[in-house]
Structures are given as structure tokens and as C-alpha cells.
Amino acid sequence: MPDLANNFQSALHAIPGGPAVEPPDSAQHVSARRRSLSRRQYVDGILNGDRSILAQAITLVESSRPAHRELAEQIVEDCLASAGNSLRVGITGSPGTGKSSVIEALGSHLVAACNQNVAVLAIDPSSDLTGGSILGDKTRMTTLSASPLAFIRPSPSRGGFGGVAQHTREAILLCEAAGYRNILVETVGIGQSETAVHEMVDCFVLILLAQAGDELQGIKRGVMEWLDIAVINKADGANLDAAKRSLSDVRNALQFFPPSLSGWTPKALLCSAHTGLGVSGLWDSILEYASTTQQTGWFARNRRQQTLRWMHSTVDQELRQFFQNHPAIRGSIDALERDVLEGRTTPVHAARMLLDMFSNQAPREPT
Numbered sequence: 001m002p003d004l005a006n007n008f009q010s011a012l013h014a015i016p017g018g019p020a021v022e023p024p025d026s027a028q029h030v031s032a033r034r035r036s037l038s039r040r041q042y043v044d045g046i047l048n049g050d051r052s053i054l055a056q057a058i059t060l061v062e063s064s065r066p067a068h069r070e071l072a073e074q075i076v077e078d079c080l081a082s083a084g085n086s087l088r089v090g091i092t093g094s095p096g097t098g099k100s101s102v103i104e105a106l107g108s109h110l111v112a113a114c115n116q117n118v119a120v121l122a123i124d125p126s127s128d129l130t131g132g133s134i135l136g137d138k139t140r141m142t143t144l145s146a147s148p149l150a151f152i153r154p155s156p157s158r159g160g161f162g163g164v165a166q167h168t169r170e171a172i173l174l175c176e177a178a179g180y181r182n183i184l185v186e187t188v189g190i191g192q193s194e195t196a197v198h199e200m201v202d203c204f205v206l207i208l209l210a211q212a213g214d215e216l217q218g219i220k221r222g223v224m225e226w227l228d229i230a231v232i233n234k235a236d237g238a239n240l241d242a243a244k245r246s247l248s249d250v251r252n253a254l255q256f257f258p259p260s261l262s263g264w265t266p267k268a269l270l271c272s273a274h275t276g277l278g279v280s281g282l283w284d285s286i287l288e289y290a291s292t293t294q295q296t297g298w299f300a301r302n303r304r305q306q307t308l309r310w311m312h313s314t315v316d317q318e319l320r321q322f323f324q325n326h327p328a329i330r331g332s333i334d335a336l337e338r339d340v341l342e343g344r345t346t347p348v349h350a351a352r353m354l355l356d357m358f359s360n361q362a363p364r365e366p367t
Contacts, residue, residue: 039071043078046178051151054178058153061170076170079177084303086176087290090197092187092223093207098233099186101273102207102282104141109279110182111149119180120144120152121171123188151180166317169200169310198226199309202299203289205229205282208250210242225257228289229267231282236272243270263296264289328357 037045037053042060045053060072093099103120110116120141144150153171172183187197198204206227230250235243250268260266267285271278293299323329336350 039074039078042071042075046075046079046174047082049179051178054151054174055153057174058155058171061167061174062155072170076173079174083173083176086172086181086183087203087286088172088183088185088201089203089205089286090185090187090201091205091207092197093233097207097209098273099207100141102231102233102271102279103184103186104144105271105273105276105279106283107141107144107150107184108147109283111144111147113280114283115149116182117149117180118144118151118182118184119175119178120150120184120186121168121175122152122154122186123156123168151175151178168197172200199306199313202293202302203228203286205231205286207231207233208246209234210239210246224253227266228260228262228264229269229282229285230254231269231271231278233271233273235270235277236275262293262298262302264292264298323354323358326358329354332357 037056042053042057046057057072057075060068061076063069063072091099091103100122103122107118107120110118122141141152145152153175155168155171168185172185175183183201185197185201204227206223206229208230210232232243232247232250235247247268247270254266254268257266269278269282269285271282273279290299293302324333333354336345336353339345340347340350
């Protein structure tokens with residue numbers, strides 16, 4: 001491993017915390033404790049590495065209640081100065097590729113071999129009935145969950161685009177403020193729109209399976225263009241030879257993409273979360289990526305650009321919500337949607353009418 005990678009790793013020192021799993025308090029007790037915490041108590045608890053308070057703060061961040069959102073924004077703002085000192089890794093891939101298994105193996109390597117702490121933000125599909133997580137990745141990462149150096153937080157996607165939840169960025173900052181120096185973000189795994197995670201992490205890892213030549217045909221080109229490291233998982237047993245052939249296919253495919261602005265040349269690796277093959281090499285490659293991009297200046301520049309895109313995307317989300325809640329829009333949108341569906345008007349004209357209602361202007365004539 002290059003010296004730069006060693007230097008970067010040493011900067012990400014572990015900060016031991018409390019137990020990895022919160023005490024099994026009753027719902028009433030947890031609710032009462034949450035209500036009793038002030039803004040200052042939340043911030044102090046997070047900065048002191050209190051996992052229970054960290055989990056409660058993330059719950060506030062994910063809440064849609066105005067009072068919760070206001071308090072959550074204040075907490076994130078207070079924690080901002082203590083955030084940013086981590087390595088953020090996004091891990092994506094189609095369903096069945098073993099993302100959770102790779103994350104558990106990688107996290108276990110960090111806490112056992114490197115004595116590093118790690119926070120895992122696992123984004124799960126949402127239940128249409130409750131809005132909560134369906135898969136519950138924490139229940140599948142049993143070994144990692146038992147470590148006092150690991151914090152695992154499943155969050156429902158709730159319709160968030162790109163396989164991530166709407167408030168994953170805030171959760172990342174809170175975990176960093178709590179002292180976690182390695183943040184692993186697992187996407188939903190929908191396979192076609194997962195580049196959004198690239199906008200909030202430093203290193204973007206794509207998990208593939210053997211016979212990747214076929215799988216590459218089904219993966220959106222943008223995912224391949226953005227990846228920093230491709231991992232052929234389940235390279236073990238009778239599948240090992242097929243995994244090696246797929247590794248060659250992926251490496252050949254990567255040669256056709258233009259050079260990255262980061263100065264990093266994307267890598268393809270073999271891995272088996274089951275046997276441990278390639279897990280330490282994957283982490284070494286992630287560290288090498290971080291060191292290389294720090295040297296070129298891309299690491300810091302990319303972080304800055306991500307914060308600006310976060311601001312603009314928040315404006316877009318808030319404007320859309322404000323637009324949809326406008327009384328004139330609520331009273332007219334159903335009728336206009338029917339007109340569009342039944343061919344009585346064009347989508348463009350209907351959209352302009354809604355925008356004119358929103359801005360209290362007289363409807364414009366179609367151009």
C-alpha cells in the first residue's frame with residue numbers, strides 16, 4: 001500500500017463508543033427520552049459518541065413533522081464543524097449481488113484487523129403501508145452489529161431517487177460528528193438509478209456477480225461511468241472460474257470509458273464475502289483511491305461541489321413540496337391531469353397553467 005494510503009488511514013483513527021445495539025427500552029421510554037432532550041443535549045450526546053442519541057437524531061432528520069425537521073436542521077447545523085473527517089464509501093449494485101455481505105465483511109475487517117470504527121447507512125426499500133424499511137439490513141449483519149466499533153442504521157428510502165434516502169447526507173454528517181471515520185452507504189439496489197449515491201460519497205463501489213458480461217448489458221451506463229472500484233463478488237467454490245472470466249470482461253469494459261477527472265483509474269477486483277477473499281484488498285484499494293485523489297486535489301474539490309449540489313437539490317425538493325401544497329394547485333391538478341390523460345390538452349400547456357396559478361399570473365396562451 002502506498003505511503004499516502006498509510007497516512008490517510010492513520011488520519012482516520014478509531015474512536016471507540018458504547019454498545020453497537022441500543023438497549024431494549026420500551027417504546028414509551030424511548031419516546032419520553034426523545035421528548036425530554038433539548039437541542040444542546042442532542043448535540044452534546046452526538047459529539048460524545050452516544051449511539052442512542054445519534055440514532056434518535058437520525059430519526060428526527062428522517063421525520064416529516066415540521067417541528068422535528070426544524071430541530072433536526074438545528075442539530076445538523078451545530079454538528080457541522082465536527083463533521084467531514086471521514087472516508088465516505090458508497091456501495092451499490094443490483095439485487096442479489098451480495099452488497100450487505102460485502103459491507104459486513106468490509107466492516108468486520110475494519111474493526112478487527114484495522115481497529116477502525118465504522119458507520120453503515122443501509123438504505124432499504126420502504127413499506128407502502130408503514131413507510132419503514134422492508135429488508136432490515138441490520139438483522140443480516142449480525143457479526144458486525146455485535147462490535148462496539150460499529151454503528152448500523154437501516155433507513156427507508158421513502159421514494160428517494162437513486163437508491164438512497166432523502167436525508168442520507170444529514171445522517172452522514174451526524175455520524176461523522178459522532179466520531180465515525182469510515183462511513184459505508186449501501187443503496188437500495190434497484191439497478192438503474194443508483195448514481196445519486198455518487199453525489200454524497202468519496203469513493204463509489206459497484207458490486208457485480210460472475211457472468212458480468214450479461215449483467216453489464218442491464219446496468220445503466222451512468223453507473224459504470226461513475227464507479228471507482230468494481231467488485232466481482234461470490235468468487236468462491238465452483239463459481240471462482242466464472243468470476244475470473246467476469247473480472248476480465250469488466251476490466252476490458254472499463255478501458256472504453258474516458259479518463260476520470262479525479263486522476264484515478266477505476267479498478268476491478270475479485271471478492272468473496274463468504275471466504276474473505278479480496279476483502280482486505282478492497283479496503284486497500286479504497287484507501288489508495290482516497291490518497292490518490294487527495295494528492296490531485298479532487299477529493300476536497302469534489303466534497304465542495306457535493307455540498308453545492310446538496311443545496312440546490314434541497315431547493316428543488318422544497319419548491320416542489322411548496323408547489324404541490326399550494327391551494328390553487330391542489331384544487332386544479334386533478335382536473336388538469338385528467339385533461340392530459342384524455343388528450344384534451346398537452347402536458348406542456350397543463351404544466352404552464354399550474355405554474356401560472358402558482359405565481360398568481362393570468363394563464364398564458366400556448367406558444
